[in-house]
Amino acid sequence: MRFEHFIQPLPKSGERVQTIAAAFPSALKYVPALEAMVHSLARALSFDERGANEIAAAAVEGAMNALQHGNQKDISKNIFLAAIVEPNRLTIKIKDEGAGFDVEKVEDPREGDRIWKDSGRGILIMRYYMDSVSYDPKGVELTLVKKRPR
Amino acid sequence: MKLRIRQEENGWVAQVEGKVIAQESVKLGRKLEETILNAQESSPNIVVNVAQTAYLDSQGLGALVRARQSVQARGGLMALSEAPQHILRLLEITKLSQIIPAYPNDAAALKAMRAQADGGASTPTTA
Numbered sequence: 417m418r419f420e421h422f423i424q425p426l427p428k429s430g431e432r433v434q435t436i437a438a439a440f441p442s443a444l445k446y447v448p449a450l451e452a453m454v455h456s457l458a459r460a461l462s463f464d465e466r467g468a469n470e471i472a473a474a475a476v477e478g479a480m481n482a483l484q485h486g487n488q489k490d491i492s493k494n495i496f497l498a499a500i501v502e503p504n505r506l507t508i509k510i511k512d513e514g515a516g517f518d519v520e521k522v523e524d525p526r527e528g529d530r531i532w533k534d535s536g537r538g539i540l541i542m543r544y545y546m547d548s549v550s551y552d553p554k555g556v557e558l559t560l561v562k563k564r565p566r
Numbered sequence: 567m568k569l570r571i572r573q574e575e576n577g578w579v580a581q582v583e584g585k586v587i588a589q590e591s592v593k594l595g596r597k598l599e600e601t602i603l604n605a606q607e608s609s610p611n612i613v614v615n616v617a618q619t620a621y622l623d624s625q626g627l628g629a630l631v632r633a634r635q636s637v638q639a640r641g642g643l644m645a646l647s648e649a650p651q652h653i654l655r656l657l658e659i660t661k662l663s664q665i666i667p668a669y670p671n672d673a674a675a676l677k678a679m680r681a682q683a684d685g686g687a688s689t690p691t692t693a
Binding site: 444447448466469476477531532534535537540541544 | 588659
């Protein structure tokens with residue numbers, strides 16, 4: 417699946433904002449398709465391979481959280497992805513159909529014995545890869561922002 | 567993801583290539599666990615070579631943590647080798663570098679783990 421086919425012509429400085437949306441069932445097997453779409457979009461927007469990998473990796477973390485914690489792996493529930501392309505930045509929104517959570521209550525996975533846990537590093541990794549990571553007040557919609565290369 | 571596991575004189579080497587995400591992370595965890603559990607040695611050591619790993623998601627990191635615990639439970643050690651800068655940085659950010667050392671190559675990792683098992687020490691790679 418190649419995302420750039422949906423987004424031509426790519427917006428340049430002064431052009432309008434474009435939004436691309438997709439939905440995925442809550443199953444692990446769909447995550448690579450989501451990753452490929454985001455990676456392909458980032459490359460089409462002139463991010464280098466490393467930058468595209470980082471954006472795609474952040475989207476994977478967001479999708480995995482939505483799938484596992486939000487939708488509780490219920491395949492009848494969807495993960496909604498939106499990519500908003502602006503001249504100076506790329507915004508990725510990932511929304512689930514779960515009950516939401518309080519991001520402030522997420523514990524730091526680096527502290528104490530939590531370093532030995534095999535989960536809980538997704539938000540930390542997203543924050544490392546992206547310029548901005550935020551959740552809506554209900555905790556069902558994630559917003560990831562990365563500045564576009566000049 | 568491509569995963570190849572081979573046995574060397576002083577331990578096991580798992581070569582992980584490509585993107586390790588979602589189901590692939592689950593597969594990585596399962597294969598490492600199988601290798602550790604089925605190893606004939608009394609204290610198996612395992613090196614995960616990530617030279618060609620584009621990236622690991624948090625599940626993939628979790629698989630490494632589980633493998634680290636499993637190998638420790640059997641009296642063995644685990645380390646990474648040939649980690650590119652972006653993987654070393656990920657280990658630093660998550661502080662997993664405190665529990666999963668990284669070495670420049672497979673031989674250095676195996677030698678260091680052998681030395682550690684014998685009571686010596688060696689300096690791991692830093693980001």
